[in-house]
Amino acid sequence: MIRIGIIGTGGMARVHAEEFSKIANCEVVAACDLNASRLASFVEAHNIPYAFGSVEALLSSGQVDAVSIVTPDPFHKNLSIQALEAGMHVLCEKPLALNASDAKEMADAAKKAKCINMVNLSYRNAxxxxxxxxxxxxxxxxxxxxxxxxxxxxxxxxxxxxxxxxxxxxxxxxxxxxxxxxxxxxxxxxxxxxxxxxxxxxxxxxxxxxxxxxxxxxxxxxxxxxxxxxxxxxxxxxxxxxxxxxxxxxxxxxxxxxxxxxxxxxxxxxxxxxxxxxxxxxxxxxxxxxxxxxxxxxxxxxTPNIYQRFIQSILSGVQDQPDFEAGLQVQRVLDACEQSDQSGQTVLL
Ligand SMILES: NC(=O)c1ccc[n+]([C@@H]2O[C@H](COP(=O)([O-])OP(=O)(O)OC[C@H]3O[C@@H](n4cnc5c(N)ncnc54)[C@H](O)[C@@H]3O)[C@@H](O)[C@H]2O)c1
Missing domain, CATH: 3.30.360.10 (Dihydrodipicolinate Reductase; domain 2)
Structure with missing residues (x-):
């Protein structure tokens, strides 16, 4: 049984909780948010046993094997790297980071940790x-x-x-x-x-x-x-x-x-x-x-969805797509789009 912790309990976290609850071999056992009342209503609504007010508390609890990061974009990088360094498998929301250099740090941390890492480019589920x-x-x-x-x-x-x-x-x-x-x-x-x-x-x-x-x-x-x-x-x-x-x-x-x-x-x-x-x-x-x-x-x-593929990857040990490296490649295109808008020029990748 893979034990999942959800970090960030706002709008999209509901989808993560519902999708993981449909999958055999995994269970959402913990959630974490800085907003105490949102966290409390989320764990109650989804019947989640452990609630943590900080990521450090969740990661050191010994209760989870993998995390879903569902916070606003600026927090994806640090939370993912913290979780990977703690030996957790990570499903991170999109966009992977705020820019390609941050995304590269995340992809490098994932390679080093040798943990399953995926970015929720969810329309690949289509x-x-x-x-x-x-x-x-x-x-x-x-x-x-x-x-x-x-x-x-x-x-x-x-x-x-x-x-x-x-x-x-x-x-x-x-x-x-x-x-x-x-x-x-x-x-x-x-x-x-x-x-x-x-x-x-x-x-x-x-x-x-x-x-x-x-x-x-x-x-x-x-x-x-x-x-x-x-x-x-x-x-x-x-x-x-x-x-x-x-x-x-x-x-x-x-x-x-x-x-x-x-x-x-x-x-x-x-x-x-x-x-x-x-x-x-x-x-x-x-x-x-x-x-x-x-x-x-x-x-x-x-087609199996990303939540199913994430769990399957953890069970099999075989990394599925889209991984952090794929998230990085899209991030490079996003950065090029911003540069093009600012310069008025075509940007080569
Ligand atoms: N894949 C998709 O189709 C899809 C759809 C919607 C949103 N998203 C992504 O999901 C992420 C979250 O979006 P949302 O709509 O749920 O946002 P939201 O604002 O509704 O919820 C975010 C939650 O994260 C919490 N939070 C912020 N910083 C935190 C931290 N350091 N530790 C713990 N909790 C923290 C906030 O208190 C809030 O409850 C975004 O990155 C967004 O791009 C993806």
Whole structure:
């Protein structure tokens, strides 16, 4: 039985607790948060026996074998390294770190500790994405020419997930001083990985980031709302393909939708996720259908999710993906996007 401790008990921690509770051979036995009342209601809601007010107390308790780090982004690096040095296996939330040099320290610490390490690039769980990657690897769409990808959210417009003007869980995401890298770090990381996973590495990026006005002086309480909320990226991939990628929190009419279309010289694949609808769909235009541009939906095999793969890796001792090294590679693309926005130039990777 793998004993898990969850560090950070806010919005996303609920998903970690629920997903681990569905897996045989593991049990969430501990949780940790600096916010005592949030911690207390979390352990009660998920029936977790041990609650710790500090990470040091959790790591030295002898009660856990592995941790899930579900804190805001600025804490990922130190908490991961502390946990790895204490001999824990680590599943860390995305983005892995605030920049590539921090992510490199984490990847190095993971290699040194020889513990299982994974980053929760959770949309690799999509059956459609895994199948699309498989078709591409088999050469079914030929040489890739174009990639079109978007991650569209609308929580700055729609109150469906809560009120961003009053709730900390949203406000920190809008403020650089609170460690947010804006939409680029929050969901841009997912869509860049969504492209990189089936298509391969990025050769160069050109990126424009925008922060739209959203409050008087763009200030609410302690939060200065300066983090980007829309990102537009054009990229060249190592295989020569061109990509256009968009991430936004202002995509009115789209609550939480990812789309990826990959066009090759023999065929094309289209992945569509509507996360609030649990919609995960793959359409393909292959073989003779290329002539009349006919798209057909393809059924996809079930893919184990990252929580399941994390536990399986610990049990088997065989590191699965995406590991910290994969998190680092996406982080390098994120840094290049920021540099491109600041310089107005294309940045080579
Ligand atoms: N993979 C995904 O699809 C996905 C989805 C949502 C959020 N996330 C990621 O999950 C992380 C957390 O997001 P959230 O929405 O749950 O945030 P949140 O603000 O709702 O919760 C974070 C919690 O961490 C606690 N915390 C902060 N510093 C701490 C520390 N040093 N030790 C212990 N606890 C600490 C806070 O008190 C808070 O309760 C972020 O990195 C975010 O990017 C990932």
């Amino acid at each position: 059956h459609s994405l895994q199948k699309a990657r498989e078709l591409i690897a088999m050469g079914r769409i030929g040489n890739i020419r174009h990639v079109e990808a978007s991650y569209l959210q609308s929580w700055l417009v729609s109150p469906k997930w809560g009120d961003w003007k009053t709730e900390d869980t949203w406000l920190w995401r809008l403020s650089s001083a609170h460690g947010s890298k804006g939409v680029l770090g929050d969901v841009g990381v997912h869509i860049l990985d969504f492209v990189r996973f089936p298509v391969g590495d990025f050769a160069s990026v050109n990126c424009t980031l925008t922060t739209f006005d959203k409050a008087e002086n763009n200030q609410i309480g302690e939060y200065h709302l300066d983090a980007n909320d829309s990102a537009l990226i054009t990229a060249r991939m190592n295989n020569g393909a061109m990509a256009s990628i968009h991430a936004s929190r202002w995509a009115t009419g789209h609550l939480n939708d990812l789309r990826l279309v990959i066009h090759g010289d023999k065929g094309a694949v289209k992945v569509s996720l509507q996360l609030d609808q649990e919609w995960d769909r793959l359409e393909v235009c292959l073989d003779d259908d290329v002539i009349d541009c006919v798209w057909k939906e393809l059924k996809c095999d079930h």
